[in-house]
Amino acid sequence: MFILSIKHLKKKAMNICEDDELFFEKFLLSDDYFRENDDIEAVTFYIERKYSSxxxxxxxxxxxxxxxxxxxxxxxxxxxxxxxxxxxxxxxxxxxxxxxxxxxxxxxxxxxxxxxxxxxxxxxxxxxxxxxxxxxxxxxxxxxxxxxxxxxxxxxxxxxxxxxxxxxxxxxxxxxxxxxxxxxxxxxxxxxx
Known part of the structure; x- marks a missing residue:
């Protein structure tokens, strides 16, 4: 289920910023993200994996x-x-x-x-x-x-x-x-x- 949440997050992010190499950054900063939802743990996991490198x-x-x-x-x-x-x-x-x-x-x-x-x-x-x-x-x-x-x-x-x-x-x-x-x-x- 956790992996599904990350896949869902990536898909949602791609829909917001299609064909943009900075799609995740824009998704992360967009107002749409700030709505608290069930994906919060997946978002945190994904961000730490991607950005704390x-x-x-x-x-x-x-x-x-x-x-x-x-x-x-x-x-x-x-x-x-x-x-x-x-x-x-x-x-x-x-x-x-x-x-x-x-x-x-x-x-x-x-x-x-x-x-x-x-x-x-x-x-x-x-x-x-x-x-x-x-x-x-x-x-x-x-x-x-x-x-x-x-x-x-x-x-x-x-x-x-x-x-x-x-x-x-x-x-x-x-x-x-x-x-x-x-x-x-x-x-x-x-x-x-």
Missing amino acids: KSFLNLIFYLMDNSGAFTNRKDLLRELRQLYKKRYYYGALTLGITQLEHMVVSFNKFEGRLHQKELIRLIKKTYPEEDSFYMNLHLEYVMCKFEHGKEIKSKISRHGIAHGGVDDHGNAINAYRCLILLGHLSTIISNKM
């Missing part, structure tokens, strides 16, 4: 290291990598989500106090026009607003995690959603420099 982690951290955004943060990058390797997903997501903001701010050479509206403007400025899929995911899931005591739309909400509004975010799915965004943003920054 040494070659995938090496690629993402190579992209991040060479983006120019982490020149003075080598220790932080090393620690983030260890959190992923050891599957410490609460720590990986909490640290990783903050680095998305760092990358945007660093790339845009922003200085001073940063308000949410300004950060959203910088995010939109960072992503190329043809990359609206990932930009919208960044804005919709990472930058979504929350209020204490109310349901939060995203388990990778920067505000929700930083202010203690999300307490069940530490799993492979959420951590790798963040890592995929970090890797993609690193590629954008590298290409624009």
Whole structure:
């Protein structure tokens, strides 16, 4: 039954993103995935099998290291990598989500106090026009607003995690959603420099 769930997941993912080599990443990040369902164990198993491989982690951290955004943060990058390797997903997501903001701010050479509206403007400025899929995911899931005591739309909400509004975010799915965004943003920054 577990294998059937994984086959079902792959089939569902292919239906969402037909003929796209990044279909699983897009499926993983899409709103359709976030509906909790019976496949949650299969999704976690599949993600850990696919993404915790040494070659995938090496690629993402190579992209991040060479983006120019982490020149003075080598220790932080090393620690983030260890959190992923050891599957410490609460720590990986909490640290990783903050680095998305760092990358945007660093790339845009922003200085001073940063308000949410300004950060959203910088995010939109960072992503190329043809990359609206990932930009919208960044804005919709990472930058979504929350209020204490109310349901939060995203388990990778920067505000929700930083202010203690999300307490069940530490799993492979959420951590790798963040890592995929970090890797993609690193590629954008590298290409624009």
